[in-house]
Amino acid sequence: MKTERNPEEGEKQQFRTLSGIPVEAVYGDGPAPGEFPYTRGVHADMYRSRLWTMRMFAGFGTAQDTNARFHELLKAGGTGLSTAFDMPTLMGRDSDHEWAIGEVGRAGVAVDSVEDVADLFAGIDLSAVSTSMTINGPAPILLAMYIAVAEEQGVDRSHLSGTLQNDILKEYQAQKEYLFPPRPSVRLVTDVIRFTAAEMPRWNPVSISGYHIREAGSTAAQELAFTLANGFAYVEAAIATGLAVDDFVPRLSFFFNSHLDFFEEVGKFRAARRIWARWMRDRYGATDERSLKLRFHTQTAGVSLTAQQPEVNVARVALQALAGVLGGTQSLHTDSFDEALALPSDDAARIALRTQQVIAHETGVANVVDPLGGSAYVEWMTDELERRAEEVFTHLEDLGSGSLLEGVHAGIESGWFAGEIADAAYRYEREVNAGERIVVGVNAFIEGDDPEARRLLRIGQDTEDLQRKRLDIVRQHRDDEAVAAALAQVVADASDSTTNVVPSLLDAVRVRATLGEIVDALEGVFGTWVEKSVI
Amino acid sequence: MDNDTPDQGSGEAPVRVVLAKLGLDGHDRGLKVVARMLRDAGMEVVYLGLRQTTETIIDAVEQEDADVVGISMLNAGHLTLGPRMVEALSQAGLDVPVIIGGIVPDDDRPAMAAAGVAGVLGPGASAEEVVACVQAACRRC
Numbered sequence: 001m002k003t004e005r006n007p008e009e010g011e012k013q014q015f016r017t018l019s020g021i022p023v024e025a026v027y028g029d030g031p032a033p034g035e036f037p038y039t040r041g042v043h044a045d046m047y048r049s050r051l052w053t054m055r056m057f058a059g060f061g062t063a064q065d066t067n068a069r070f071h072e073l074l075k076a077g078g079t080g081l082s083t084a085f086d087m088p089t090l091m092g093r094d095s096d097h098e099w100a101i102g103e104v105g106r107a108g109v110a111v112d113s114v115e116d117v118a119d120l121f122a123g124i125d126l127s128a129v130s131t132s133m134t135i136n137g138p139a140p141i142l143l144a145m146y147i148a149v150a151e152e153q154g155v156d157r158s159h160l161s162g163t164l165q166n167d168i169l170k171e172y173q174a175q176k177e178y179l180f181p182p183r184p185s186v187r188l189v190t191d192v193i194r195f196t197a198a199e200m201p202r203w204n205p206v207s208i209s210g211y212h213i214r215e216a217g218s219t220a221a222q223e224l225a226f227t228l229a230n231g232f233a234y235v236e237a238a239i240a241t242g243l244a245v246d247d248f249v250p251r252l253s254f255f256f257n258s259h260l261d262f263f264e265e266v267g268k269f270r271a272a273r274r275i276w277a278r279w280m281r282d283r284y285g286a287t288d289e290r291s292l293k294l295r296f297h298t299q300t301a302g303v304s305l306t307a308q309q310p311e312v313n314v315a316r317v318a319l320q321a322l323a324g325v326l327g328g329t330q331s332l333h334t335d336s337f338d339e340a341l342a343l344p345s346d347d348a349a350r351i352a353l354r355t356q357q358v359i360a361h362e363t364g365v366a367n368v369v370d371p372l373g374g375s376a377y378v379e380w381m382t383d384e385l386e387r388r389a390e391e392v393f394t395h396l397e398d399l400g401s402g403s404l405l406e407g408v409h410a411g412i413e414s415g416w417f418a419g420e421i422a423d424a425a426y427r428y429e430r431e432v433n434a435g436e437r438i439v440v441g442v443n444a445f446i447e448g449d450d451p452e453a454r455r456l457l458r459i460g461q462d463t464e465d466l467q468r469k470r471l472d473i474v475r476q477h478r479d480d481e482a483v484a485a486a487l488a489q490v491v492a493d494a495s496d497s498t499t500n501v502v503p504s505l506l507d508a509v510r511v512r513a514t515l516g517e518i519v520d521a522l523e524g525v526f527g528t529w530v531e532k533s534v535i
Numbered sequence: 536m537d538n539d540t541p542d543q544g545s546g547e548a549p550v551r552v553v554l555a556k557l558g559l560d561g562h563d564r565g566l567k568v569v570a571r572m573l574r575d576a577g578m579e580v581v582y583l584g585l586r587q588t589t590e591t592i593i594d595a596v597e598q599e600d601a602d603v604v605g606i607s608m609l610n611a612g613h614l615t616l617g618p619r620m621v622e623a624l625s626q627a628g629l630d631v632p633v634i635i636g637g638i639v640p641d642d643d644r645p646a647m648a649a650a651g652v653a654g655v656l657g658p659g660a661s662a663e664e665v666v667a668c669v670q671a672a673c674r675r676c
Contacts, residue, residue, distance in 0.1 A: 087559040087610045099588075102615025103559055176561030176585055217564045303564075307638075307658045340658050341640055343611065422567045429568045433662045442659045451641045458640075459611060533584040535570045 059084030092519030217425020267381030269327025
């Protein structure tokens, strides 16, 4: 599903402006795009040879509902899939759990068993599409379900291409969708890294995510610093299991927010690439060039969308998306304008995708690599964000007595990350409140809001009832003894920290153990986590 | 209703507000900001944090003698969970108003009001709006 721009191999395509002026691939001096430290981009010709993947995040209702949206997005020119799960799924609970009441299928798609994943991807060739799954606590279980569905479709796991978010550290810092305590959770992350490194060469086992840190209220510098620090932590954790750095780092990917301050965002993306390249080479001894290249997905800033005059969000999203593209993103989700009000409607999701297509095909910005490189302001901003991030790394290194992994654990346990983020969020809120920051349509230019004009996506109670029926049917048609045996094996493997738990998860989902049953089994071994509340 | 903030020489005890995330949703940015806004306005905030149930919230209301309950949801669960909270408080014999913050479409507001929810605060609510909403809901203010 890659977007090829010059299908005729060997023939050099001419890139011209709208007025016909021929333009070069890159302008300026210094290390070129595709050269260490990759500040200007990870490929020499970037979007000239391949546009970014237009990967729209979607999920609501039952698996069939979301499957229909997937087919629409692919038909409309989307080039990758990205799955949003509902709250009970994200929290590892089945749809008939008492905590799931009122939340089934509301904020994403409900998944209880491998049958739901099969319906989710019905009619989609899993060997031909790349799929991203936004799931963290139960990530290894969803990976197992995806593999099982592909194998039932006749697609070998080695041919699967996609990304599992599987970034548990930022859950403790920002998004708060954790299931178990941090240390066994990091072990599950490294189990997935080990499994995919050995068996799934086209799979990204972790998408190290600043997005949620930023949405929770951090600054751009904090997003950059905390995210990369988490990346270093996973690298240290995986090396500690015996993997060599170049065996898994090439498949680590990143996920950043693109917020409103245009040049700050561009600087952030550029600084991220430079920091990662330097740390991987100098600190962790990576020599494979692919280990040094930070690849990332971008999503526009949901938190910047306003409920007031929501159509204006189309402009915000376009500018944020442009910053992501000028920052050299590998894939992009553009938010729908109605997301401060509800889940995206079909029309709003289509406009969001069209916004990317306008940037890609009409504006000419994809013709030149890192067109802002060399701007005194952008170069200064890149350096400044790098400097601020390095200050955070030094702090965490001190906390962890030289280990970033231990420093990140210490910062989570003490509530340091959550406190820093809450401080930044409140500072911003006070500035808006005091009128020091203008939010168009909210604290200025408020005329013209028309609540009557809104057509929102609504998920009714019938979804919840239907999903519970689907789950009942799965439970009735399976071999309960096989399920019990598979869950016992999950417990045994989880209890031995040197055993990789992914194979026993695969066996459990194949016999139709549910997500909630597997999470309960793991919880029996790992326990739960209550955060230190920091206001 | 007394418009003076309670800590400015009125002699009354400050308004006590229990704040919680009800249900599975973990988005706590808004609730934390609201906690600080209310504190800055002189109110006492009992911040319960994540993954609370109607039972844990009622326990806190009783123990802390709270005047108002604020619950936050960004997961579209408000139509189910909002009325459940109101009902649970009423069954516990507690006459304590409930305010819901989060993403609540305008169309849902009449249903929330009909279910006895005292106030709804959406994205972008200012500190003044947040404080005014709590004061308007508070029975003894």
